[in-house]
Structure formats: structure tokens, C-alpha cells
Amino acid sequence: MEKKVSLKSFLDEIRRFRKARLITITCIDEKKFRLIYQFDERGKISSLTILLPKKKPFVGSISDIFPTAQLYEREIHDFFGIEFKGNTRLHEKIFLPEGWKKKPPMLKDLRSATTAKYQEMI
């Protein structure tokens, strides 16, 4: 079941999943950024969705609750440019080259030759 939470109570909500296993964090670029935290709770997938604004998106890091989240947060920071406050290694690039100055490459408004054709459809 999915439900929406305000940013303030977000970390408290995440702590409720402390005993579950974090599967992944999915970021989707829509009208707003949609972050989905997917957990495995005794064989069932539960997810927690938050919406972030397009302008200067930031959210609290969950890497002190789930150490694995550190990699996912760094990946999302590389490709979508979302800030995770509290992740100490966030600005250490994981996939992109050091000193990457261009736009984050997974954003939908970044046109490339292969995706330009489908851009309106997505």
C-alpha cells in the first residue's frame, strides 16, 4: 500500500521499516520528482513514496538507518541531481566522471539523439 508523507515526518516513517530489508530507491522524473523506497517485509514488497519539487530538490538521507542506501543515494544524486542531506559521501561520484559539470543525464528534459523521438510520448 502506498501513502504520501510530509517531509518532516519522513525519517520517522522510514524508521518504521527498520526491521524490513531495503530493496532499492527508485527515482522517477515526472512533474515532480517521485522517490520510491521499496522494502521487503517478510516476502511482501512495501513501498514509501515521496514527492520532491523540481527546483533544488532535497531530502534527508537514510544511510545511517540502512547503510546500503548510501550507494543508491549517490546513484540518484549522480543521475537526477537530488541532494540527500546527511549522506557524507554524496558528492563522491560513483558512476559519472569526477568534475561532471553538465546536467544530470537521466533527467527527462535532457534530449539525446536516441530518445528525442520518443520524448513527447514519455
Place this chain on the structure above:
Amino acid sequence: MHDYIIPIGPQIQSIKEPTCLRIKLKGNYIQDARIRLGYAHRAIEKILEGKTVEQGLVIAERICGICESAHSQAYIRAIENILKYNPPKKVRYLRTLIAELERIHSHLLWAGFMAHEIGYDILFMFFWRERERILEIFEKITGGRVHHAANKIMTVRYDLEQGDIKFILDRIKIIEKRISDYLPAYRKNNIIRARLVNVGTIARQDAKRFCLVGPVARASGISDDIRKADPYAAYKDVDFNVIIEDRGDALSRTSVRLREVLESANIIRQLLASMPEEKIPAYKKFSIKSAEACGRVEAPRGENFHFIKIRNNVIGRARIRTPTYNNLTVLEQLLVGMEIGDTPVVLDSLDPCFGCMERVMMVKNNRTQILSEKQFRRKCRV
């Protein structure tokens, strides 16, 4: 003694796949390890955007060369979740057969690498000889030794022909016999024990905290298997055990994988004994306007997770989380305090598959240490 930093990779013989580990040493001991990825990126998540569902399957199959059917099954499971489609018994059985053959193939390939890593090359050749039998089966029933492309949405591509069941059983019998011989040797041989026992130990609490999956978690005593926890395909119909060891070191991870080979052989035998005599359903066209779904399967390396969002009949976003990426977090912590000579063994014992994991983009230059293409060309001209 001076402290110094050694970059290991991205191209080095002892690690078979491209990654860069920067290891900070004091004497012979590792103080800090940092991993850098991005050397095998193909932007699969971006390529998938804008493709139709059928096209997406072709790309999903090509994410990895070892766990090819795990990716296609996870993708298909997501799509079939959207369609609320439950495939007929025969289709489920054939999918499980391919998945289990693939598990044996992957584990034997890995066991060979591990033997090679600790300098036991004869065992490496033995394991790869047995793996060849599985490739023969793949070639006979699907036509492809590596990329068999057996799964299709709502159906499968291949049926078993006459004589195939005997062909598979003969080969499975050989593998079972040989692996049962190698397993005690692996556990008792002094050379192997000296390199693997108490190397890269992951305690149970750590495995839980780091959300580890697959054989790495099971070697630390966590009974976590998607085949049991969230059954798909024909895993409800077959009887099998989840293999668990509790020491959590490199030897446990090895024996978990080898025992899983025997368990998979057991599953295959059950499947073939009760293979239904139905006709495989023909492929039907379908259309999905917009939807979202998750699909996950137990790949040889652990839980393989696909999230697919479809919009206007094409894929709007695909998120693929492979088990290697998940298990990699623990590596940096694991290496601290070890000797540098154990690095390849520890890294290999996690069974990383970087081709699978790195799906995003570009390798250009690492400003401080690696030359850019321009600089490189300029240097070449001089």
C-alpha cells in the same frame, strides 16, 4: 613504513571485471578501501525509456551474459503482474527449468574462478568442464549456449522435444556425481582452507544491517530466498531446501553455492518427472496504456528486482536493481584490516557481476589520475 594508496583496476588480471578499488595501505594491511564504478556502463535504464514492452524484453535479456533468464523473468513477472496473467503449468515449468540450469551454470563458473583465484587451476578446469554440460543442454533445447532467450511475455519460446528429457537427466547425473566428489575436497583440502577460512567474514547482524541478498546472505545464516518467500513460476510445486551456512566466511560462501548446485539438480529432476504434456500457448498481442509494477526473482547471485512504469504504451521509466550492486556496500567495510593479498579472494567470494550491475553511462576521464582522450592523443602525437 610509509602509507600509500594503490589503485587496483579497472584492468587487472586478478579481478575479472572492470572496477577500480583504491586501497590505502599501511605496510601490508588495508586501512581504507573505496570502490569506483562506471567502467562498463551501457545506459540500459535510459535505453529502455521509450521502447515498447516487447522491445524492452529483448534489451532486458541482454543486461547480463550469465544470469540472462533471471533478468528476462523479472521483467516478464513485472509485465504479467500488470496484466494479472497467470501462465499455464507447462510454461511455468519450462521457465523454472531454464532458471535452475542457469543457476548451476553460474555457480560452477564462479566456483571455477574462485579456484583459479586461490591458485588451484586444476580445480578451475574441472568446474568448467562440468559447466560445459549445462551449456550443451542449453544449446540442445534452446539453440543458444549463452543467450538462450527462452522466455517470452505470457509464454515461452521452446518446448522440449523427444529425447531431451533423457539428454538433460544424463548430464545432470554426471554433474551431481562430480560436485558431490569436489565438495568434500573443497572443504577439507588444506591449501583451500588456508586461503578461505576466516577470510572476509560477515557476521549475521552485519548481513542483516547491510540488507545482503542471495548466497552471500545465506552463508551468514540468513534464510532469505525469493523462491520460498515470494514464490513465482513453478517453485510452489517443487520441494527444495534453502541452503544455509553460519560461518559467513569465504569458505561458507563457496559451499553454499556448491550445495545449491546439488539442490538445483534435485529441482530439475522433480520438474522433468512431472512435466505436463500440454501445448505451449501461442503468443498473443496485448496492450498496456499506463501502469506500474515490480517484478523480482531469485537470480544466481540473489534477488533481482525490476520496476517498470509504462506510459502511453511505451516504457516511461525502468529501474533495475541487481544483487551485485546491493551486496557491494559491504565490500568496503570488509576489506579494512585485511592483507592486500586477500583482496581478490574477498571480492570474488561476493561473486560480483559488473556487466549486470553497471547500466548507466559513459567513461571519460578521472581528472586526477587518468588521462583524457584529448590528452592521450596529444601525448601519442609527440
